[in-house]
Amino acid sequence: MTDEKTGSAADTVAGERTVTGASIRLDGVVKQYRGQTKPAVQKLDLDIEAGHIVAFVGPSGCGKTTTLKMINRLIEPTEGRIFIGDRDVTGEDPDKLRQSIGYVIQSGGLFPHWSVAKNIGAIPRVLGWNAQRIAERTEYLLDLVGLDAATFEDRLPKDMSGGQQRVGVARALAADSPVLLMDEPFGAVDPITRVRLQDKLIAIQHELGKTIVIVTHDFEEATKLGDKVLILSEGGHIEQYATPEEILAKPATPFVEEFVGSGATLAHLTLSRVKDVEHDPVVTARIGEPSDEVIGRARAQGVTWIVVVDGDGRAQAWPSLDEVATKDRVSDYVDPRLPVVAPSSTLNDALDSMLAASQGGVLVTDSRGAVTGALTIATVMAVIRGQLSDARAGDGHVTYTAHTEGTTP
């Protein structure tokens, strides 16, 4: 089925992924700002596949934001054409166009005096949806971004702290646009929240299959989120447009090599996901269970600590058996610093999370927050060791062993 308005092929399945997004094509796009001697973006050709995430990175002033904003014509191109799906949008009414493209900016860009629900319903109201449809959509989207509708829909953005970005994403998805443009959406949040928001975005992308273009300063964020990464230099010049794996393995130009940096070997940690490595099983216990039963169960499994979970299986705390033994029943204590990662988190995220919590492991949760296992620092270190030795072997350097073997008669 093709949606006439958006030109997107709805609900087609590519591989395992559902695709509801539309492709984007930039054809010879130029932006020359008035009063500037050189164009900010010079003759840019770019194809973005439907249902993919593409991350734009590059040094300050290279034209990332200008390029992004030309896609929804917040900035008018001086030359060239832009297609969304098969539709040439270069001559379309820009207001109408923007109603069909989700847009998220760093601050969330929410109207401060409007409730969360009113913010999310802004575009659907313009599109003439009825109140019930808007209310249902708002509830669905708040749940999708991990916020409880009953708790948050009447709040003002200022009372949301870290939740503003989530509401910003929900609002951008409100009209079910095939394309989502994000300009440094997680630039202003603390590192732990940032990892959670990135993981949430990946989960949403896998569920909805939108086409997402994200501008970031952070190469690690680009490699984590991007199916492909676009590395730009001054004037919107494409240095490389490839998968993160290709960029790390084969930087196309000296510029890319320098941009990726000498930490490239460890940057591979951002390519390894929590879901790709082995997890340790965990023993869970419900609040209020008799402590001696829980301890017996844990000892039978040979573990020295347990995870206390709520009714939905979400982790509350991970006490040692000695701590459990101090009470008759499992306590409802909630550990505010519990290190938790998602399957889509990178091993780098997992390490950061361990360091931030001063713990030697993290809990792994599914997209609903239920605990599925644990990842220890030993597992992460083993992967790092493996990658370092692979990288050395790939460098073409003769190792000590190879050298000795080669010269032994």
Ligand SMILES: Nc1ncnc2c1ncn2[C@@H]1O[C@H](COP(=O)(O)OP(=O)(O)OP(=O)(O)O)[C@@H](O)[C@H]1O
């Ligand atoms: N409204 C404007 N008028 C004139 N020049 C502009 C305008 N906006 C951006 N520029 C210039 O265009 C070039 C590209 O800017 P742009 O903001 O697209 O880069 P960027 O890669 O997104 O940078 P940053 O990472 O710092 O946000 C820069 O030289 C900038 O100074």
